Each structure stands twice: as C-alpha cells, then as structure tokens.
Amino acid sequence: MSEWRIYQGVGKPHDGIDRLPAPPPWRDFGNGEGEMTPFDRDMPAQGRHRLPHAAAYQADESTVEAVNTALYLRRPLLVTGDPGVGKSTLADAVASELKLGAVLRWPVNSKTTLRDGLYRYDSLGRLEEAGVAQRGARQDEQPTPASLGRYISLGPLGTSLAPFALPRVLLIDEIDKSDIDLPNDLLDVFEEGGFEIPELARAADVSEPVMIRPADGGEEVTVRRGMVRCHAFPFVVLTSNGEREFPPAFLRRCVRLQLPAVSEDEMRLRAIVRAHLPGADEQAEEIIELFMQRAATGELATDQLLNAVYLMSRTVKEGAPGLDGVARLVLQHLNVTAPAE
Missing domain, CATH: 1.10.8 (Helicase, Ruva Protein; domain 3)
Incomplete structure (x- = not known):
C-alpha cells in the first residue's frame, strides 16, 4: 500500500490521518491562539449517521487519489455524478476509515444561504429575554457575548470550521441546486478558513470567551471576539448531479472528481x-x-x-x-x- 495515501479506500478504520503533513503555507490556518475543541473520533460507530454502506463503499483508484489530493492540499472535493453512484457515501467512507467523527451534513436547496450553514441566531428568544429584563426593572443590563452565546448555535459549515486539532468531515449535498450566489459566497469562507459572528463581534469589548453549541451536539466551541477560525481545514465533500455549471473562481479552488455511472x-x-x-x-x-x-x-x-x-x-x-x-x-x-x- 502506498505510503502517500492517507485515505486508502480499504473500509477499515485506521490512524492514517496522523501521517498527514503540515499544509501548504497558503492553506495554514493554525495560528496557535486559544484552545482546541475536542470531538469524538469514534462517533460514526455510535451515532445515528453510522450506516453500513460506509464500510462497504467501493472506492476506485481515481476516487482514492482525489480524496488524498484534497486532504494534502486542504481543498474542498467537488464530486459530480449521476444519482446513486455514491457521492454522498464517500464522505461517510472517509470519516469512518480515518476516524474523523460524525459527518457534518448540510443539504442545500435553492433557498439556502451561507448563513444557514454558518450559524443560527435565535433573535426572538433574545428579544423575549430583553422584554423580561425590562419588566423586571433591569433596564441597565446590557447584552454581553456570554449572554448572547445562549442564543447562537453553529451550523454544519460553522462547526467544521471550529478549531479542531484534526479535520472534520463536512458534506455539502447537491450544491448544484443552490442559489446562483452560494458557490461564490463560499469562496471567502474556504479561503479564510473562518468567519465572523457579527452579533458577538459587536459586543467584543467584553473579553471573556463565549461558548457556542456545535451542530453535532458535541463539546461547546470557544469563540473569542466573534471569530470562528479552523485549526485544521475540514475535509469538505460537495456533491453535484451536474445540473449546472460553476464559476471558474469556485472550480479552481476545488479538487474535482467525476464518478462514472x-x-x-x-x-x-x-x-x-x-x-x-x-x-x-x-x-x-x-x-x-x-x-x-x-x-x-x-x-x-x-x-x-x-x-x-x-x-x-x-x-x-x-x-x-x-x-x-x-x-x-x-x-x-x-x-x-x-x-x-
């Protein structure tokens, strides 16, 4: 078996991800600030998304090569093919074999926006709390990042960009069904390896960190100054049925794989x-x-x-x-x- 291959397509869990070398300088997002967020690497064996077809997935030579290229370069993998050829299952197979925890799933449709994948803010809940505070004669109480954090949760994309020591696996399913602007909106997030939560950034004068719930129900993520930034770029699988073309700027930032029928x-x-x-x-x-x-x-x-x-x-x-x-x-x-x- 080639030593170059981190993902081998053998269907049996192993620790090959530990051999993944440092990223290229232009894809290095680990700034050494803050603490790492832990996650359960064995979650696929326990969680509700663990499916038998992950271990049974039949990866051909071109698929194995494309997956490893994306892992080494820290680039998203755009997988195109007819329905039923195993595009979505590939994410499960990689997560299972490399023991990278539960797959973070983000199904896309024509109404999906970038923020849907990044985070959710319960503004109604926050307004209700503010109304209760006002009725309780605590009008001088100002919202702090810590209190706002109770009303914010990360989406699948946002969770994948949390500061984990190892890459998480993110499935962005049927990206070709998205609004025309979504692929371009993803470019900045993929290039920066992070994003800002404005509701927290506006109250960043309070220095204490904020704990935010991730999409997978795991350990809370520590957010400072409203910024979520990855340490290890996630392994991102974007699936497409080939129903539309993508802009060149988006394509050149992806490793592309065409699965045959x-x-x-x-x-x-x-x-x-x-x-x-x-x-x-x-x-x-x-x-x-x-x-x-x-x-x-x-x-x-x-x-x-x-x-x-x-x-x-x-x-x-x-x-x-x-x-x-x-x-x-x-x-x-x-x-x-x-x-x-």
Whole structure:
C-alpha cells in the first residue's frame, strides 16, 4: 500500500490521518491562539449517521487519489455524478476509515444561504429575554457575548470550521441546486478558513470567551471576539448531479472528481452487492444482468439494484414477486425521458 495515501479506500478504520503533513503555507490556518475543541473520533460507530454502506463503499483508484489530493492540499472535493453512484457515501467512507467523527451534513436547496450553514441566531428568544429584563426593572443590563452565546448555535459549515486539532468531515449535498450566489459566497469562507459572528463581534469589548453549541451536539466551541477560525481545514465533500455549471473562481479552488455511472461496470456492481449482501451471489447474477440492460435505456441507481437483490434473496415465500415483478417494482427508471415501461 502506498505510503502517500492517507485515505486508502480499504473500509477499515485506521490512524492514517496522523501521517498527514503540515499544509501548504497558503492553506495554514493554525495560528496557535486559544484552545482546541475536542470531538469524538469514534462517533460514526455510535451515532445515528453510522450506516453500513460506509464500510462497504467501493472506492476506485481515481476516487482514492482525489480524496488524498484534497486532504494534502486542504481543498474542498467537488464530486459530480449521476444519482446513486455514491457521492454522498464517500464522505461517510472517509470519516469512518480515518476516524474523523460524525459527518457534518448540510443539504442545500435553492433557498439556502451561507448563513444557514454558518450559524443560527435565535433573535426572538433574545428579544423575549430583553422584554423580561425590562419588566423586571433591569433596564441597565446590557447584552454581553456570554449572554448572547445562549442564543447562537453553529451550523454544519460553522462547526467544521471550529478549531479542531484534526479535520472534520463536512458534506455539502447537491450544491448544484443552490442559489446562483452560494458557490461564490463560499469562496471567502474556504479561503479564510473562518468567519465572523457579527452579533458577538459587536459586543467584543467584553473579553471573556463565549461558548457556542456545535451542530453535532458535541463539546461547546470557544469563540473569542466573534471569530470562528479552523485549526485544521475540514475535509469538505460537495456533491453535484451536474445540473449546472460553476464559476471558474469556485472550480479552481476545488479538487474535482467525476464518478462514472456504476451501471457501466459489471465487476464493480458485483463487488457492491457482495459488500452489502454477502451470500446473495446466486440471485444477484441475473438481477445484475437485468439491471445493466435496463440502465442502458434509462437512469437507475445502485440502491435500486441492492433492493432488487434483497427482494430476490430474502423473499422466497410463495406468492413473492419473481424477476419480472421485482424489475417492475424497484427497477423503474428515474429520469422522466426514459422509454415507457
């Protein structure tokens, strides 16, 4: 196994992240100020996001190389491919193998803004507290960062930029569905490795640090002078179904990976079925053949193949659907332009 590879794509947890060298000078965000925020590196084995497919993920050579390039350069990884090829699962696989804790997930849609990912401020709760204070004749009490901190929580992006000693894994899912401005809005955050919380910065004359809740429910993050800044740049996976183009300034700051359609690789399909459903090889062969035939005329995803193999291998009772019935039930084309069934 190459020593250069931090992520090896083997599916078994190891401490390879400890061999990651110092970042390039232009991507070094560790300024030595303040304390590190701890996180549970084994959380994927315990948390609700731990899924069996993380360990069973089949990473090909180009995927392993792209992941390691992003790790070394401290750059986001933009993963493009059809639905169901394993774009989102890649984040789970890297977090699981390198023992980097629970994946921080940020699903994106057309209404998502940068602030949604950075932090949330409960302004209504703060106003209600101010009203109670006024009715209690404490009108001279001014908000301090410490009191404001009770109404602020970090989002998934903001949590990933907290000062952890090791990189967190952040999944920004379906970035191509975002508002046109979001990719450009992310540039400053990715380049600076941090961001400001204005509500805290305006009250920065009080020197005591503020403790803020992270998105994953872990240890509170210490924030000073309203600034959140990473020590280790997170491993960021941005997924795209290829439904739009991104600006050159955004693309040049990402490592790009194009995942091929899994339906074109029969050996890989067998490996995926074997990893997820050991012992189902006999039923899988004819279903894989049928899957590839149908994938040639319309869009299918690998989880549909797994569902079909499961039905054929587990539901053998009288009256259970046969091969044609399974195809009709779970191997339906995903794209509306596919030929009529």
